[in-house]
Amino acid sequence: MATTVIAGGGVAGLALALALGGRGHRVRVLERGDPPPDGPVVKSARLWRRPLVPQAAHDHILNGLGVRALRRHAPAVLDAALAEGARLLDLNSLAPPGPDGAAAPRDDELTTLVVRRTVLDVLLYRAAAALPRVTIHHNVVARGLSLAPSGRSGQRVAGVVTDGGGGLPADVVVDASGRASRSRGWLAAAGVAVPADLSSPSRLRAFGRFYRLRDPDGPPPGPLNRGNAAGGIWDHYSAVLHPADNDVFAITFGALPEDRAADGLRTADGFTAACRLSPLLGAWVTAEAAQPLGPVRVIGMPPNLLRGTATDPRPRVTGLLQVGDAACVTDPMFGRGLSTALEHAFELAELWADGAPSAAAAAELAEGLLGPWYALGAHDSWARIARWRAACGLPPLPAADRPRAPVPADRVAAALAAAATDPVVWRGVSRVQNTLATPAEVYGDPEFLARLPAAPAGGAAAGPPGLRPPTHAELRDAIAAQEEG
Structure with missing residues (x-):
C-alpha cells in the first residue's frame, strides 16, 4: 500500500492523517514542533508550547460545516x-x-461547537497518533521534494527531503504547512514552474483575550445576540465574544493595521475600556463576572488566498497535494477557516484509492469546496476595509481593485432584512453564514428569492440592528484615557 507523507501536524494535517489511517493507509506526519504533553486533555492543551503556531492561542470558531x-x-x-x-x-x-417555521431537513446542521482550538488540536492529535499505521515525527521539517520521471516528460513525487539532508520515501506528499504553503517553495527549488495564486487583502489585525466565568452555574453576564457569539462587525472595528469549553470565553477586537487608535488595545486597561464601550460586551468583563486567563494577544491576519497549486488540474508534478490553509486562506474575521480545513481534509481522504487521488479530482474538490469561500471572503473583506477606512478618515481604496460580488449587495441586504421575520429566509442566510451552502446555492434558489422584499440600494448595514457601537473618536479617546492614566 502507498505511503503518504503529510508535512504539517495542524488541524488539516491531523484530520487527514486520522481519515487515511482509519482506512488502513500508511501515513507519516512531519511536525516542526513538540508533541502535546501527556495527561488530562485540557491541561495538556494549556501546557502545549507551540511558538510556530501563534494563531492556535487565539479564538477560533467551529461553525455548522x-x-x-x-x-x-x-x-x-x-x-x-x-x-x-x-x-x-x-x-x-x-x-x-x-x-413556515416548522423544522426542515438538515436543520440539525445549524449547530456550532464551542471549544478552544488548543483543546481540539490535542484531541485530533491523540486520535491520529493512536492509529497503528500513523506515525508522527516531531521536530522534523520537510525542506524539499525528491522527484522521479513520470511518463514522457513529467515528474512525480518520490519522497521528501528533511532538514539535515535526510529523506523519506513517499508515494504521495501532502502539504499541510498552513498559510505558508511551503510546497510552492519546494517546487520552485526543483525548477518547476509554480501556478499563480488568487490573492486579496484582509487588512486586519486582531487583539484577543480569554476569560473564565466566576460563577459558571449562574446566568450568563449578557445575551449571545448571534447565537454562538455576542457583539458585531461595526463601521470601523469589530468586537465579538465567543464562548468556549469549561466556562471559558474569548473576546476579540479587529482593526485596520493602519488604525493607530487601536494600538492601545494591546494593554489590559485599553482592552477593558473598549469592552465596556462595545455593545453587549461590558457586562462580561466586570471583576464580578469573569477572571482574565492571560494577557491580550495580538496577531496580524493573512490575506485571502486560493493557491494555484491546489486548483491546477494538470500539475507539473504528480503526487503532491495541498490541504487546509496550504490550499486556501479566508479572512479569519468570518470564521470559516477551521471548518473548511476539516471538511477539505476529510473530503480529500475520500478520494484516496490504492494511491493518491487524481490531480483533476483533487483540483475539482479544491475549486468546488474552497473557491466559493475565497470569492466571498475576498469581496466581503474589501467591503469591510473600505467601510473601516472611511470611518477612520483614511484614503479610499481604488475602486478598480474591488472584487466581484458573488451576490449583489441589495439582494444580501434584502435577505438580511427578511431573515428577521421569515424563517425560510433566515434558514438560507444562516446556512451561508455557517459555510453549509454557498451563496450561489442559496441566492440562486427561485423560491428563496421570491420571499425577498425590495431593498434600498447600498447594501447591508454594518453590525446587528438596534445596537450603537462607539464612534471611532469615542473609542480612540477611551483607549487613550487608559494609556494616559
Missing part, C-alpha cells in the same frame, strides 16, 4: 470534545416564528 464534518467523519473526536467540556449550541433557537 465543521460540526457536520466531525459528525460524519470523526464522531469519536466530537464525543471526546463534549466529554472535555465543549458544548454544542443550536442556532435554530434564533429562527423567527412564523407559519
Whole structure:
C-alpha cells in the first residue's frame, strides 16, 4: 500500500492523517514542533508550547460545516470534545416564528461547537497518533521534494527531503504547512514552474483575550445576540465574544493595521475600556463576572488566498497535494477557516484509492469546496476595509481593485432584512453564514428569492440592528484615557 507523507501536524494535517489511517493507509506526519504533553486533555492543551503556531492561542470558531464534518467523519473526536467540556449550541433557537417555521431537513446542521482550538488540536492529535499505521515525527521539517520521471516528460513525487539532508520515501506528499504553503517553495527549488495564486487583502489585525466565568452555574453576564457569539462587525472595528469549553470565553477586537487608535488595545486597561464601550460586551468583563486567563494577544491576519497549486488540474508534478490553509486562506474575521480545513481534509481522504487521488479530482474538490469561500471572503473583506477606512478618515481604496460580488449587495441586504421575520429566509442566510451552502446555492434558489422584499440600494448595514457601537473618536479617546492614566 502507498505511503503518504503529510508535512504539517495542524488541524488539516491531523484530520487527514486520522481519515487515511482509519482506512488502513500508511501515513507519516512531519511536525516542526513538540508533541502535546501527556495527561488530562485540557491541561495538556494549556501546557502545549507551540511558538510556530501563534494563531492556535487565539479564538477560533467551529461553525455548522465543521460540526457536520466531525459528525460524519470523526464522531469519536466530537464525543471526546463534549466529554472535555465543549458544548454544542443550536442556532435554530434564533429562527423567527412564523407559519413556515416548522423544522426542515438538515436543520440539525445549524449547530456550532464551542471549544478552544488548543483543546481540539490535542484531541485530533491523540486520535491520529493512536492509529497503528500513523506515525508522527516531531521536530522534523520537510525542506524539499525528491522527484522521479513520470511518463514522457513529467515528474512525480518520490519522497521528501528533511532538514539535515535526510529523506523519506513517499508515494504521495501532502502539504499541510498552513498559510505558508511551503510546497510552492519546494517546487520552485526543483525548477518547476509554480501556478499563480488568487490573492486579496484582509487588512486586519486582531487583539484577543480569554476569560473564565466566576460563577459558571449562574446566568450568563449578557445575551449571545448571534447565537454562538455576542457583539458585531461595526463601521470601523469589530468586537465579538465567543464562548468556549469549561466556562471559558474569548473576546476579540479587529482593526485596520493602519488604525493607530487601536494600538492601545494591546494593554489590559485599553482592552477593558473598549469592552465596556462595545455593545453587549461590558457586562462580561466586570471583576464580578469573569477572571482574565492571560494577557491580550495580538496577531496580524493573512490575506485571502486560493493557491494555484491546489486548483491546477494538470500539475507539473504528480503526487503532491495541498490541504487546509496550504490550499486556501479566508479572512479569519468570518470564521470559516477551521471548518473548511476539516471538511477539505476529510473530503480529500475520500478520494484516496490504492494511491493518491487524481490531480483533476483533487483540483475539482479544491475549486468546488474552497473557491466559493475565497470569492466571498475576498469581496466581503474589501467591503469591510473600505467601510473601516472611511470611518477612520483614511484614503479610499481604488475602486478598480474591488472584487466581484458573488451576490449583489441589495439582494444580501434584502435577505438580511427578511431573515428577521421569515424563517425560510433566515434558514438560507444562516446556512451561508455557517459555510453549509454557498451563496450561489442559496441566492440562486427561485423560491428563496421570491420571499425577498425590495431593498434600498447600498447594501447591508454594518453590525446587528438596534445596537450603537462607539464612534471611532469615542473609542480612540477611551483607549487613550487608559494609556494616559
